Amino acid sequence: MSSKSKTSQTGINTRLAHTGHDPRSFHGFVNPPVVHASTVLFPDSATMVSRDQKYTYGTYGTPTTDALTSAINELEGSEGTVALPSGLAAVTVPFLGTLSAGDHLLVVDSVYAPTRNFCHGMLARFGVETSYYDPAIGADIESLIRPNTKLVHTEAPGSNTFEMQDIPAIAEVAHAHGALVSMDNTWATPLFFKPLDHGVDISIHAATKYPAGHSDVLIGTVSANKQAWPALWKAFAMLGVCAAPDDSYMTLRGLRTMGVRLDRHQQSTLAIARALENMPGVARVLHPALESFPGHALWKRDFSGSSGIFSIVLDVADTARHQAKAHAFLDALEIFGLGYSWGGYESLAVHANLSDRTVALPPKEGPVIRLQIGLEDVEDLMADIERGLDAAKAA
């Protein structure tokens, strides 16, 4: 019995503990081997020509990357999963695999900024046109679909201002017009939202964040349904963008504890977000699990949990003072680090740059500070945030 069939009916933490690697496949060792590989030998020239063996070359997969991708496959419920060297590569490779010159791409305006850079900086050069849509558009996305629209890219919630999207409604319309749907699902992970169950064809994960979980690994995964898998696999194999063996191993190792870490991230983040709703100096808290958040109903309908980043909008009426107040907040922090990324064990803060927005415009009340809530004690983090708010008030 494979580890998949043993655990597919069990609770999520049981699955995370056992999925991906069957110890009996490698001498009983609980963890998979870290296979560093370029060359794979063939037993004879006939097999070399037919390539009729499980592994043929390092770029196409090894027992280590297979252990990770089969674990993600089981969590996503996908036909196939590939592991790539970063979350950004996990966005760009499916775009390259599904779009051709003359095609049109629809991308949500609250998208991760480097995704937008890729669209105008590279896809445009190859003759693919991108338009940006309002995250709240839902089924009205029909009005933006053209005969040559081949892909609708979603990301929910957005990773700075946390706009939710009606994914099933968008997927239904896109499919009716022959377009595929991709989703950057990094915030929720497949534990809190399973994109393929909601009509998405290609689920993208910056596994750098919660699966790896320790701010030391860059890695991405892309999982596709039956329809999108051949194009995804082809692009992956042609581009040679395979994840490294040590990173794949570390990410599978991270998955084992992802459920318990996410529980902790979720609880601490909600406690802090709720406390900040009534805090002087905070105009608004942007967190989909808060009843006050505009996208809350969608989150409640489709998601089964929330993770560890959200934003606060500082209450700063004078636009000219936004940057100075944001910097005063950040510079007063003693526990939160100032840094990009998220999903690690340590708390981080950043002044969100929303200058690229064309449709989903930034909040007007003040600067947006994104907080990644790590595994530290909530009281210490709250005291740190209060230090930041005091400094912003004084600035």
Ligand SMILES: Cc1ncc(COP(=O)(O)O)c(C=O)c1O
């Ligand atoms: C929503 C989202 N998608 C993708 C990425 C890219 O991940 P990576 O840093 O692994 O390239 C990030 C990184 O911050 C992100 O926030």
